[in-house]
Amino acid sequence: MTLQQYMETISVDLKVGPDIRDVTGELNQVVASAGIRDGVLAASVVGSTGSVTTIEYEPGVVADLKRAINRLAPPGDDYAHEQAWHDGNGHSHVQAALMGPSIQIAVRDGRLLLGTWQQVVVINHDNRSRKRPVAVTVTGT
């Protein structure tokens, strides 16, 4: 079968960071729109204060992960970015860079191949609410 590629950008509403949202449903919807049964889905966050990973999306893990993210780069610390720009989000930039802006997940039988308790999440690290574009590319048959 000939390899196909399908592209779509989803928009994710996120509150003041760290805010974590489950986008598994939206991504499976993109796979369905692609009409691709088997291949790989790549997602990259557009913007330097967002990131993407997978977690078991339940309130406990969400709270635990937020705390750990704020330990990586605490909001109250001094940041050189802040000295120059005064936008209060020095920690946001560092957190997002350490987490990384991209992920890729296998697509099998028309769905993301994830564990039963594994969801794809987009994270806003910024100090204000953001509508985050996430570029999705599905490659497969």
Add this chain to the structure above:
Amino acid sequence: MTLQQYMETISVDLKVGPDIRDVTGELNQVVASAGIRDGVLAASVVGSTGSVTTIEYEPGVVADLKRAINRLAPPGDDYAHEQAWHDGNGHSHVQAALMGPSIQIAVRDGRLLLGTWQQVVVINHDNRSRKRPVAVTVTGT
């Protein structure tokens, strides 16, 4: 030449986390089975307490990395996940989310293009031994 895609899921036996295993040989075997000489290999861990990265796989780095992972989210801390689920693996979820579940490595001349002392490793962060499925997709010619 027409672009091809090949899919396989490997299974990785891992002990109580953090446990780190070199899967470079298995992945090069998948590339060989794919019959693909040039392209890219994507690997994603199935399950929310596993991760994948590259290291120089020698006992020193393995020990150092385990220690650093346990600093990111110490096993002895209090976790909200634990309050609700009592399965003792709150730290595992946070560690895996920070490390990330996916990687992609260039394939050149029928092999992963890695440094001489660079291996792909799968990590189990869970508090019990796990057989971890890793979904592999190779795209190329």
Add this chain to the structure above:
Amino acid sequence: MTLQQYMETISVDLKVGPDIRDVTGELNQVVASAGIRDGVLAASVVGSTGSVTTIEYEPGVVADLKRAINRLAPPGDDYAHEQAWHDGNGHSHVQAALMGPSIQIAVRDGRLLLGTWQQVVVINHDNRSRKRPVAVTVTGT
């Protein structure tokens, strides 16, 4: 349209780590050479003491990120790798493993789809300057 794939390895000059370099221009040049307008770009660092992510590439964020990276695995700590190899870069290996060696970014209209203040950076964590090969694979139409 038939899916194409284009491969190129760029070489990035980096100083003693953590050193952070913006490679967005080089990657967009690879996309132009590929003649691919829409798809996805995958980049993987060759070598176990390098990593890749995105940041707002301005001096403040660069300084803040270097500090955070050195908190993840401080150069002055004791490392088991050091006990065996005495090359002084135990922290480099741990930092690079935690950051991750690969990224993939959407390509749209012949360019990487990034935020206005978002650049792709390659990081050298090693304790000496390095010329880092980064393998780039562009898949698309």
